[in-house]
Structure formats: C-alpha cells, structure tokens
Amino acid sequence: MPRVTDAHRQARRDQIAQAALRVLKRNGVSDTSLAQIADECGLSIGAIYVNFENKADLARFIATRLFAWRIEELDGLAEGGAVRTPAELMRPLLASMFDENRPPLPVILQFWSKALVDPELHAVLAEQVDALRGSLERALRPWADGCSAGEGAALASRVAQTCLIMAQGFLANRSLFGWMSAEQYLDAVLAAFGPAPLGVSAKG
Amino acid sequence: MPRVTDAHRQARRDQIAQAALRVLKRNGVSDTSLAQIADECGLSIGAIYVNFENKADLARFIATRLFAWRIEELDGLAEGGAVRTPAELMRPLLASMFDENRPPLPVILQFWSKALVDPELHAVLAEQVDALRGSLERALRPWADGCSAGEGAALASRVAQTCLIMAQGFLANRSLFGWMSAEQYLDAVLAAFGPAPLGVSAKG
DNA sequence: ACCTGAACACCGTTCAAGT
DNA sequence: ACCTGAACACCGTTCAAGT
Numbered sequence: 105m106p107r108v109t110d111a112h113r114q115a116r117r118d119q120i121a122q123a124a125l126r127v128l129k130r131n132g133v134s135d136t137s138l139a140q141i142a143d144e145c146g147l148s149i150g151a152i153y154v155n156f157e158n159k160a161d162l163a164r165f166i167a168t169r170l171f172a173w174r175i176e177e178l179d180g181l182a183e184g185g186a187v188r189t190p191a192e193l194m195r196p197l198l199a200s201m202f203d204e205n206r207p208p209l210p211v212i213l214q215f216w217s218k219a220l221v222d223p224e225l226h227a228v229l230a231e232q233v234d235a236l237r238g239s240l241e242r243a244l245r246p247w248a249d250g251c252s253a254g255e256g257a258a259l260a261s262r263v264a265q266t267c268l269i270m271a272q273g274f275l276a277n278r279s280l281f282g283w284m285s286a287e288q289y290l291d292a293v294l295a296a297f298g299p300a301p302l303g304v305s306a307k308g
Numbered sequence: 309m310p311r312v313t314d315a316h317r318q319a320r321r322d323q324i325a326q327a328a329l330r331v332l333k334r335n336g337v338s339d340t341s342l343a344q345i346a347d348e349c350g351l352s353i354g355a356i357y358v359n360f361e362n363k364a365d366l367a368r369f370i371a372t373r374l375f376a377w378r379i380e381e382l383d384g385l386a387e388g389g390a391v392r393t394p395a396e397l398m399r400p401l402l403a404s405m406f407d408e409n410r411p412p413l414p415v416i417l418q419f420w421s422k423a424l425v426d427p428e429l430h431a432v433l434a435e436q437v438d439a440l441r442g443s444l445e446r447a448l449r450p451w452a453d454g455c456s457a458g459e460g461a462a463l464a465s466r467v468a469q470t471c472l473i474m475a476q477g478f479l480a481n482r483s484l485f486g487w488m489s490a491e492q493y494l495d496a497v498l499a500a501f502g503p504a505p506l507g508v509s510a511k512g
Numbered sequence: 513a514c515c516t517g518a519a520c521a522c523c524g525t526t527c528a529a530g531t
Numbered sequence: 532a533c534c535t536g537a538a539c540a541c542c543g544t545t546c547a548a549g550t
Contacts, residue, residue, distance in 0.1 A: 109532075116533095132425035134338060137523065148535050149524085159524065190500035210424045216484060217421030220414045221336035230485060251499070259499060265487045266496035273477020280420060281434060283469045292470035295455070295463060296394035297501040313513075320514095341542065352516050353543085363543065 116155045120145050121166050125207060128166075133214035160222055167215055167228045170207055174200055175239040182243035187250055190263050191294060193243050197271050198286035201278075210279040233268065240264040320359045324349050325370050329411060332370075337418035364426055371419055371432045374411055378404055379443040386447035391454055394467050395498060397447050401475050402490035405482075414483040437472065444468040 123145035127136045138159060142149045156162040177196050181188055201209060219226040241264035248263065249256035274289055284292070327349030331340045342363060346353045360366040381400050385392055405413060423430040445468035452467065453460035478493055488496070 112533090134422075135425055138525090139523085150527090150535055151533080153525070154533065214421045214424060216480060217418045218338075220418060220483060221339055226484070233485070262488075262492070262496045263500045266493060266500055269477040269481040269487065269493065270474055270497075271477070272480045273473040273475070276420060276476045276480055277473040279424060280430070281437070283473065284466075288466070289470060289473065292466045293474075293501055296467045296470055297497055299503045316514090342544090343542085354516055354546090355514080357544070358514065 113155060116151075117165060118169075120147070120152055120155060121162065121169060124162060125166060125170060125211075128211055129208055133211065133218065160225065163215070163218065163222070164225050164228050167225060167232075171212065171215070171229070171232060173206075173232065173236045174203060175236055178236075178239040178243050182239070182245070185246050187246040188243055189247055190244065190267055191290060193240060194267055194270070194290055194293075195286070197240065197267060198274055198289070201271070201275060201286075209275050213276055213279045237264050237268055240267060317359060320355075321369060322373075324351070324356055324359060325366065325373060328366060329370060329374060329415075332415055333412055337367075337415065337422065364429065367419070367422065367426075368429050368432050371429060371436075375416065375419070375433070375436060377410075377436065377440045378407060379440055382440075382443040382447050386443070386449070389450050391450040392447055393451055394448065394471055395494060397444060398471055398474070398494055398497075399490070401444065401471060402478055402493070405475070405479055405490075413479050417480055417483045441468050441472055444471060 120141065124141045127140050127144050138149050138152055142152060156165065181193065181196065215229065219229050241260045244260040244264055245256060248260035252259055274286065277283055324345065328345045331344050331348050342353050342356055346356060360369065385397065385400065419433065423433050445464045448464040448468055449460060452464035456463055478490065481487055
C-alpha cells in the first residue's frame with residue numbers, strides 16, 4: 105500500500121517544514137536546532153530523520169516549497185504583447201517580495217548565505233531565480249524589440265538579469281538597513297539614470 | 309608596562325584575525341571552527357579567548373579591520389566640484405569590490421547574513437556602509453544641484469542610497485550566480501532606464 | 513601576564529529498541 | 532512501517548593549572 109504511505113510521508117514533510125519555518129522566523133537560520141523544530145511540530149528528532157535525509161535536505165525542501173516566486177503576475181503582464189518598460193515591470197517584481205505567503209526577506213537572505221557553502225541548496229535557488237528571470241525576459245520582449253529590432257532577444261535577456269540584480273539589492277538592503285520602500289527605490293533609480301532630471305520642469 | 313602588553317595584544321589580535329580570514333576564505337563562515345583558526349595561527353583555542361571575548365567578537369574585529377571600503381577614490385572624485393553622474397560614480401564603486409586587499413565577495417555576503425542575528429555585528433557593518441554612503445552623497449552633490457537647485461541635498465542623499473542598494477545587488481548576484489561583470493551591469497542599467505534606447509541610432 | 517588543554521553543555525547524526 | 536531516545540563526535544565556552 106505505497107499510496108497511503110506516500111501521502112502520510114508528504115503530510116509529515118509539510119508538517120515538519122511548516123514548523124521549521126516558524127522557528128526560522130523567530131530565531132534565525134543558524135540559531136535554529138533540530139531539537140527546536142522537533143518540539144515545534146510535536147515529533148522527536150528521530151522522526152525528522154525518518155522524513156528527511158538531514159538538516160540540509162530539510163532546508164532544500166523548505167526552499168523548494170516555500171520560496172517559489174509568484175510569477176503568474178509577470179506572465180500575465182506579458183500577455184497580449186503590451187509594451188512594458190523595465191521600470192513598469194520592476195514594480196510587481198518588488199511588490200512580490202512582500203507577499204504574505206512568502207518567508208520574510210531576512211530568512212531568504214540567510215538562505216542565500218547558506219547556498220554559498222551548500223551546492224545542492226544553491227542549485228534549488230538557482231533554478232527558482234532562473235524561472236523568474238525567464239518570465240521577466242518574456243515580459244520585457246515587446247519593449248526590447250521596440251528599442252532595437254534586431255537585438256531584442258539579447259537586450260531583453262540582459263535587462264531581465266539586471267532587474268533581478270537590482271531586486272536582489274533591494275531585498276538585501278531592506279533586510280539589513282531598510283533604507284527605502286519599493287516605490288522610493290524605483291523613483292530614485294529613474295531620477296539617477298532616467299531620461300529627464302526630476303524637478304527641471306518645476307524649477308526652470 | 310601596559311604599552312608592551314598592548315602592542316603584543318594588538319599583534320596577537322591581528323595574527324589571529326588574519327589566520328581566521330584565511331580559513332574563512334577556504335571553508336565558509338559557518339563551517340569555520342575555532343579549532344581550525346587556532347591550528348592556522350599556531351595557537352591554542354584558549355589563546356583566542358585571551359585576546360577576544362568570543363567568536364562573535366572575533367567576527368566583529370575582522371569586519372572592522374578588513375571590511376573597510378576604500379572611499380578615498382570617491383572623495384577624490386568629489387573634489388573640485390566636478391559634476392559626476394550616478395553612472396560615472398557607480399563605476400569606481402563597483403570596481404572597489406574587487407580590490408585584492410578586501411575579503412572575497414562571498415565572505416562579505418555571509419557576514420551580512422550573520423549581521424541579521426548579531427546586532428553588534430550589524431552595527432559595525434551599518435557604520436561602514438554609512439561612511440561609504442556619505443562619500444557617495446558628497447560626490448553626487450554637484451550633479452544633484454544641477455538637476456534641481458533647491459532639492460539637491462535630498463536628491464543626492466536618495467540617489468547615494470540607491471546606488472549602494474544597486475551595488476549590494478551586484479555583490480550578492482556576483483557571489484551567488486556571477487551573471488555579469490560590473491561593466492555589463494552598468495551598461496544594462498543605462499539601457500533599461502537611460503535617456504535613449506540603445507541601438508536606435510544604429511538601427512534607424 | 514599569557515597560554516594550555518581538559519571539562520561542560522550543546523549541536524547534528526545514527527541506530528538499536530520499541531509499537 | 533514509523534517513531535523514540537540514548538549514544539557519538541563535534542562545536543563554542545570556561546577555567547584550573549602551568550610557565
């Protein structure tokens with residue numbers, strides 16, 4: 105009867121992962137022990153090892169199940185071939201970070217750090233961010249083709265990566281220092297690199 | 309004779325911190341034990357505790373001594389009141405990340421993560437990044453005043469923060485995925501948000 | 513004054529023993 | 532088939548004992 109066992113196993117894995125995420129939010133990634141997770145989900149330490157290979161495997165499961173970005177919105181914006189500028193697409197990208205079903209930003213930053221020394225966790229995060237990059241690239245394609253008809257694909261690819269790098273910076277800064285809101289960030293990017301200096305029309 | 313003792317103490321602290329950084333580069337922050345550091349510098353674990361309060365205190369010392377950014381270049385660019393655009397100042401800012409006297413970028417990212425759960429380490433990093441932000445803000449002032457005479461100070465402050473957030477993103481992405489060089493990043497930022505779409509003049 | 517290394521409480525991991 | 536909890540090697544930290 106493997107089906108019953110599999111369902112039970114999936115439920116156990118979700119139960120443990122959800123409990124682990126609650127402890128992670130409270131105590132930080134490196135200060136969370138398996139004993140705390142076992143207490144939180146009402147099981148023993150051994151039960152965690154029945155359902156996961158080890159602590160790193162549990163971390164990968166959490167990253168796979170809970171870190172997946174909602175990319176439907178970006179895909180939706182791309183439909184119909186409407187021309188959306190990078191600035192217009194950055195807005196939903198940054199807003200998606202604050203989705204309440206997502207782990208808090210500091211937890212994500214701590215997983216980035218773990219991925220630097222855990223190749224398998226790195227692969228999980230790389231796959232997720234690449235899916236996000238692909239959606240952004242598709243959504244940018246009409247704008248990119250308008251900029252340079254022949255090189256639209258290459259431009260969309262480069263700019264999609266760049267928008268994600270800028271979003272990574274926002275996530276890190278928001279977690280560590282909280283200098284700005286997403287709206288202030290976008291406004292300042294346009295003021296710094298945008299077409300016309302802000303305030304010129306008002307001042308002169 | 310406290311002077312002899314103090315000099316000896318400083319030398320010991322530097323000896324231990326340099327050894328610790330070598331192990332950090334090899335093994336990552338969380339996989340480096342005090343036993344490894346003691347072996348690397350030829351002392352015992354107890355000797356580390358003679359010279360540092362604990363492991364977190366050693367980490368703070370490393371961050372203070374070795375993470376200080378070279379801001380003289382930015383200050384030099386600001387002298388004489390020359391107008392430098394954000395894009396022009398981003399170049400030396402990103403280049404400074406690859407100074408060979410600085411710890412590698414992945415080590416810095418791991419310290420960011422540690423700072424999220426260590427308020428004293430967070431204060432050290434916040435002080436350093438704020439000094440960098442101040443230099444950038446001064447260097448941006450002529451440009452900002454040119455954009456909007458009355459609001460130059462506020463604009464320079466906002467844009468300095470924004471450039472640092474974008475640099476944070478570059479550091480994180482470079483450490484994790486290495487998508488782009490600094491030059492490619494700047495080019496793509498200008499293509500995405502800059503005044504004229506690239507390639508228009510060439511394409512017609 | 514400075515250093516050592518054994519001792520302590522904890523961690524992740526394993527595994528014989530239970531149900 | 533699933534779970535428990537004691538055992539193990541390790542970690543950061545302390546401290547009596549050395550020089």
